[in-house]
Amino acid sequence: MKIALLGYGKMGQTIEKIAIKRGHTIVLKVDKDDTNYDVSVADVAIDFSIPDAAVNNITNCFNAGVPVVSGTTGWLSHYDQMVALCKKQKGAFIYASNYSLGVNLFFELNKKLAKMMSPVEGYDIKTEEIHHTQKLDAPSGTAITLAEGIIENTTKESWQLDHGDATTIPIVAKRIGDVPGTHLITYTSDVDDIEIKHTAHNRQGFALGAVVAAEWLHTRTGVYGMKDVLGL
Numbered sequence: 001m002k003i004a005l006l007g008y009g010k011m012g013q014t015i016e017k018i019a020i021k022r023g024h025t026i027v028l029k030v031d032k033d034d035t036n037y038d039v040s041v042a043d044v045a046i047d048f049s050i051p052d053a054a055v056n057n058i059t060n061c062f063n064a065g066v067p068v069v070s071g072t073t074g075w076l077s078h079y080d081q082m083v084a085l086c087k088k089q090k091g092a093f094i095y096a097s098n099y100s101l102g103v104n105l106f107f108e109l110n111k112k113l114a115k116m117m118s119p120v121e122g123y124d125i126k127t128e129e130i131h132h133t134q135k136l137d138a139p140s141g142t143a144i145t146l147a148e149g150i151i152e153n154t155t156k157e158s159w160q161l162d163h164g165d166a167t168t169i170p171i172v173a174k175r176i177g178d179v180p181g182t183h184l185i186t187y188t189s190d191v192d193d194i195e196i197k198h199t200a201h202n203r204q205g206f207a208l209g210a211v212v213a214a215e216w217l218h219t220r221t222g223v224y225g226m227k228d229v230l231g232l
Contacts, residue, residue: 004028004042007049014207044218067092073141097141099209114153138173
């Protein structure tokens with residue numbers, strides 16, 4: 001495949017290496033300040049840009065008829081708008097807060113545990129995420145996805161950064177060094193704690209998942225998620 005990289009930071013560079021190893025060609029690299037580019041030269045685009053650039057990047061892909069895989073977070077107030085444009089243009093789109101296979105398994109484990117814990121009294125729920133200091137949004141998209149999975153399966157109604165109450169899940173966001181990503185779900189009672197945790201050791205898993213998603217998407221039309229890609 002001919003791949004356009006929309007965003008050429010650390011993730012974009014890691015994706016480039018993995019894509020080349022898998023036999024693909026990088027035909028376009030768009031940095032954060034680039035606004036004039038021709039994405040139509042690509043078979044598929046992978047967007048790991050910044051929140052302020054994501055909507056423009058995704059829009060350009062749909063208008064050019066190029067399938068796009070997006071891993072940028074912090075722009076989701078425009079998600080419904082992008083889905084509508086994708087359908088109007090008969091495009092192809094995958095958004096995921098995290099492309100790691102392990103994280104997507106963790107999402108399903110989180111939902112299962114929440115469903116099991118829901119009828120049990122006496123436990124408070126907390127989500128914590130730790131990322132590198134260059135990460136622009138807080139909480140992480142992955143932490144939000146985890147919180148939404150809990151909300152779907154319990155009486156919790158929403159999440160809130162740092163603080164929670166009887167109906168709200170607190171998400172504590174920490175920015176430390178060069179941490180690729182750690183997510184912890186804790187159920188705390190007076191007698192014990194139950195925890196599930198995912199720790200990324202590097203960016204390789206995220207990058208590989210994004211390339212696999214692009215391979216899966218480039219012959220399709222419609223709006224999908226990683227559950228579709230992985231058959232979960």
